[in-house]
Amino acid sequence: MKYYKYLIILLFISLYSCIGDDIVEDFVEPQLRFITALDTIGIDETIQLQVQFFNNVGRAEDTEVSWSSSNDNIAIISEDGLLWAREKGEVIISATINYEGEAIRVEKVIAVDEETIEVPNERMGSLRSTSSYALKGDFVLTSTETGVNLAFGEDYETDDVLPGLYIYLTNNPSTVNDALVIGEVTTFKGVHNYEIDDVAINDYSHVLYFCKPFNVKVGDGVFE
Amino acid sequence: MKRILILISSFFMFSSVYSGGGWPQPKGKGYFKLSEWWVNADQHYTLGGLKDPNVTTGLYNTTFYGEYGFTNKFTGVINVPLLSRNVVNNLISGTTNEIITPGEAINSPGDAEITLKYGVFQHSAISISASIIFGIPLGENAGGLAGNLQTGDGEFNQIFRIDAGIPLGGNDAFSAYGNVYGGYNLRIRGFSDEIRYGAELGIGIFSQKLYVTGRYDVIKSRNNEESGAIDGSFFANNSEVTSLTGEISYQITSKVGVSASYGTALDGKIIYAAPSYSFGVFLKV
Numbered sequence: 001m002k003y004y005k006y007l008i009i010l011l012f013i014s015l016y017s018c019i020g021d022d023i024v025e026d027f028v029e030p031q032l033r034f035i036t037a038l039d040t041i042g043i044d045e046t047i048q049l050q051v052q053f054f055n056n057v058g059r060a061e062d063t064e065v066s067w068s069s070s071n072d073n074i075a076i077i078s079e080d081g082l083l084w085a086r087e088k089g090e091v092i093i094s095a096t097i098n099y100e101g102e103a104i105r106v107e108k109v110i111a112v113d114e115e116t117i118e119v120p121n122e123r124m125g126s127l128r129s130t131s132s133y134a135l136k137g138d139f140v141l142t143s144t145e146t147g148v149n150l151a152f153g154e155d156y157e158t159d160d161v162l163p164g165l166y167i168y169l170t171n172n173p174s175t176v177n178d179a180l181v182i183g184e185v186t187t188f189k190g191v192h193n194y195e196i197d198d199v200a201i202n203d204y205s206h207v208l209y210f211c212k213p214f215n216v217k218v219g220d221g222v223f224e
Numbered sequence: 225m226k227r228i229l230i231l232i233s234s235f236f237m238f239s240s241v242y243s244g245g246g247w248p249q250p251k252g253k254g255y256f257k258l259s260e261w262w263v264n265a266d267q268h269y270t271l272g273g274l275k276d277p278n279v280t281t282g283l284y285n286t287t288f289y290g291e292y293g294f295t296n297k298f299t300g301v302i303n304v305p306l307l308s309r310n311v312v313n314n315l316i317s318g319t320t321n322e323i324i325t326p327g328e329a330i331n332s333p334g335d336a337e338i339t340l341k342y343g344v345f346q347h348s349a350i351s352i353s354a355s356i357i358f359g360i361p362l363g364e365n366a367g368g369l370a371g372n373l374q375t376g377d378g379e380f381n382q383i384f385r386i387d388a389g390i391p392l393g394g395n396d397a398f399s400a401y402g403n404v405y406g407g408y409n410l411r412i413r414g415f416s417d418e419i420r421y422g423a424e425l426g427i428g429i430f431s432q433k434l435y436v437t438g439r440y441d442v443i444k445s446r447n448n449e450e451s452g453a454i455d456g457s458f459f460a461n462n463s464e465v466t467s468l469t470g471e472i473s474y475q476i477t478s479k480v481g482v483s484a485s486y487g488t489a490l491d492g493k494i495i496y497a498a499p500s501y502s503f504g505v506f507l508k509v
Contacts, residue, residue, distance in 0.1 A: 017329075019312070020278050020280060022279055022313045024315055024324060025319075056320075101332060132274040132275075177324040184241075212370070213371070217278045
């Protein structure tokens with residue numbers, strides 16, 4: 001009879017192994033970011049400016065934005081972000097939101113001239129490994145008609161030993177939460193690219209490499 | 225990474241059940257044990273032998289082990305994880321406390337082993353045995369939403385092993401022994417074969433009621449298969465480990481006793497870098 005006690009204890013311990021919690025330190029500085037890629041606006045033209053707020057875990061949040069212009073004689077901006085260019089010169093356009101009691105502000109210098117010039121639709125960066133697995137190479141993100149193109153050069157290299165290595169676009173390099181899955185990595189060395197639809201060039205701040213089945217971060221790269 | 229748990233599980237269980245070493249059971253004698261073994265790891269050794277973090281993953285096995293002497297030379301051994309539970313933790317945001325990735329768990333029988341052991345040479349100075357061990361894939365090899373939970377590796381394998389046991393002296397109150405072994409694990413389905421070897425030192429005290437044993441075990445991959453490509457997991461393959469295990473067994477009565485062990489990997493490749501623990505109740509007949 002006494003042996004049953006041991007049996008019960010053993011089985012109990014086996015079943016007691018509950019699912020625990022691992023804490024991910026995923027704080028990022030809240031950020032208000034210009035989405036509209038504009039350098040110069042033509043006189044008498046109007047352009048709708050857009051900003052996006054990303055909270056302390058990099059998640060996009062809709063929030064009320066206050067717009068202002070440093071010089072209404074050069075360009076006026078409406079409370080909805082519609083910019084109207086009036087005369088030649090430079091103006092600082094500011095967008096401000098309130099997040100958890102603090103004002104978060106972003107500014108952009110915009111020139112008013114003969115015609116509208118959009119800034120080059122290109123962002124670059126370099127991969128770095130944050131693990132023992134290899135990850136390196138430069139990348140370029142460019143706008144396309146349907147979204148963006150993410151291209152890697154000849155210096156790109158990563159390990160092919162990981163099961164389920166995935167590439168993401170994200171605003172929080174610590175987690176794949178809210179990240180956009182580009183796809184499973186199938187090229188481990190050299191030139192290749194990804195066409196990503198319905199994404200604007202300023203939507204994300206990082207490229208992220210994650211071992212998806214095991215939630216292990218391999219490395220990242222920030223868009224400069 | 226996918227196979228790490230399975231490797232370390234089978235390895236430590238394998239090494240722990242061969243404490244008999246070069247000595248087969250006498251005819252009609254047996255040793256039976258019900259034990260709990262577990263490992264819980266938040267980091268692993270990479271292919272390059274470095275340590276990287278991972279989501280905390282645990283494997284818990286409730287195992288029945290039995291060996292019985294059919295003759296003075298032939299011993300049959302069975303090792304069956306009756307219940308194996310593989311657990312992966314939740315990933316929780318430290319900023320918002322929300323669940324980023326929910327954890328998972330699977331429960332099933334684990335991979336079993338059936339062994340035939342033959343006493344090749346028996347002498348007061350040395351005893352040599354040869355064993356063939358058949359791995360039976362009773363466990364789940366691709367459970368959970370992502371197929372990354374496992375209680376077995378899904379392959380039939382055969383291990384050929386030679387043990388040499390040496391009595392190191394003693395009397396009614398004290399005894400000691402040493403054992404060395406070498407083995408070859410023949411694997412299939414795209415897994416590399418393995419070379420296994422190790423040594424064990426055991427000391428019995430308090431009229432041999434209390435046994436303290438230490439084991440040194442090594443698994444080296446032969447790297448003769450490029451990939452365990454069955455499920456796309458490279459981690460299924462070419463894992464290696466060098467480990468130390470300490471075990472204490474206490475005989476409560478002439479037939480019944482309890483044991484506990486602690487094992488740790490000294491180095492490794494593609495294997496969890498975390499200690500394993502076990503305790504059990506055994507019966508001698």
